[in-house]
Amino acid sequence: MNRYFWITALIAFINSLSFTILIPIIYLYGKQFELSDLQTSLLFSIYSISQFFATPVIGKLSDRFGRKPLLIISLAGTAIANIIAGTAPTAAILFFGRFLDGITGGNVSVAQAIISDITTPENRAKGFGIYGAALGLGFVLGPATSLLAQQISLGAGFVVSGLVAFVALIMTIFLLPETLKNKAEKAHNIFDIGLGNLIKGLFMPKINILLITNFFIGTTFTIFTYAFQPYFLKVLGQNSQTLTLMFLWFGLVGVIMQTWGVSILTRKFNLAKILFLGLFIRSLSFILMPVWQNLIYFVAVCALFSLFNSLVQPMVNALISLNAEPQQQGTALGLNASYLSIANGVGPVIAAMLVNQSNPITYGYPLYLAGMLTFLVLFLAIATQQIYTPKN
Known part of the structure; x- marks a missing residue:
């Protein structure tokens, strides 16, 4: 791994630090604006949905x-x-801040593309593993x-997050x-900015199955991440x-x-088998978590x-990278x-619709x-593994 790889990993760590500062406070910060559980879930969703449209555009433009x-x-x-968001006087301004962060939030995919640019196919999984560890370190310090x-205020967490992102920017x-050696051809018209790839991606050989699999992986994970906070608190x-402290432990x-x-x-083991292992333990853990309402038990299952x-996302990223053209x-x-x-x-909204604030057990x-x-996702991944497993 050359020094530019480690610079990228450091930037990814700082970016992760910026993001993970927010994870423990978004739910509680929304409550300060007297938002319901469903409305608070939309704070997660508006960021993610706007990012859905922005990320392929940013990815396409980064190739170009x-x-x-x-x-x-x-x-x-x-x-x-x-x-x-951190200085928002009203809920409307808070939602705008979340939207703006999402619509410009393609930094993860661009950093992943940089990793792909500067690693060989043989080192790709290791590279994404180290990259994932950099993100994970952000999950520790964030x-x-x-x-x-939080000793100042929940809003201060957002401001600190913005300042940390500014450090990564500098x-x-x-x-x-610049790590891209061979740029893609220029657009034939002003509308060729990558949004069409949202549909085309479903028809890309091998990549399409991985995209669908990862969509369901993400949905189940964010059902958990949203439900985890009120469950732990209430x-x-x-x-x-x-x-x-729980997020720090994760x-x-x-x-x-x-x-x-x-x-x-x-x-x-090959990448697919490692992915299967991660999905199996993830699904089993989700089901075990609420079985016994005891803090020590819950922390043990979370461990x-x-x-x-932490095995899941690096394996998916590596498989997509290995199956995509340079x-x-x-x-x-x-x-x-x-x-x-x-x-x-999608995940936070599904979770919020299942709960009843007056009945914490829900x-x-x-x-x-x-x-x-997640068990269903595991079965899908196993059934389609021959399609996307790289020959090398």
């Missing part, structure tokens, strides 16, 4: 104009949007930073070179500080697995979950991020649903 300028635009959007920011401008009787365990675990497992869950890396990974975004928009229902649906 280069990775660096698109990463700069995306990080700038994140910095501005989070400062707007909640810790959030915990400190690093991109001054430290990261059913287990915890507070925002212990909630933040990140710490994820870093360990993505740093050492991926490297060890990829030497012994098992976070250890193997000139389509940004487009394919942009599509992946885009379908994952719409999944992130906050466990989305967890059961997420587990059952």
Whole structure:
């Protein structure tokens, strides 16, 4: 791995730090504006749905104009949007900030395309594993930073997130070179900006199955991530500080697995089998979480979950990258991020529709649903593995 890879990984870490500062506080911050559970779920969804439309455009443009300028635009959007959200006087301004962050939020897919540009096919899974570990480290320090920011206010967490994204922006401008060697052909008309790829992606050989699989992976995961917070707060009787510590625990365990675990497992098993293992443990964990309303039990199941869950996304990213042509890396990974975004928009709404605020026990229902649906995703992945498993 050359130094530009490590610069990219560092930028990914800082970007992840910016994002994960928000995860423990979005639900509670929405409650400060007297939003219902369903309305609060829309704070998650508006970001994800706007990102769904923006990400393939950013991925397409990064194939055409280069990775660096698109990463700069995306990080700038994140910095501005989070400062707007953190200082929002009304719920409408808060929703606008979330929308702006989503519509410019293609930095993940662009960073993944950079990883594809500067790694060989043989090192691609390892590269995405290290990249995932950088993101995971953000999941460790992000909640810790959030915990400190919460001592001021929940809105301060958004402002700090924006400032962290600004640091990543400065690093991109001054430290990261352009990594795209062969740019895609220029557009034939002003409407050729990648939105058509949202449909075309479903007809791309091998890539289409992975996109569909990852859509369902994302949907089940965000059903969990939204339901987890009110379940932890209202059913287990915890507070925002212990909630933040739980996210820190998830990140710490994820870093360990993505740093050492991926490297060890990829030497012994192919990518598809590692993906199956991660999905199986994820689905089992979701179903076990609400079985017993006990904090120690819940934390133990979450430890098992976070250890193997961290295998899933790096394997999907690597499989998509290995099955895409070199000139389509940004487009394919942009599509992946885009379908994952719409999944992130669907999941919280499904979870919110299943719960009843006056009956806290219902906050466990989305967890059961997420587990059952993840088992179905596992069966889909197993049934289609011969289609997308790279020959090399």
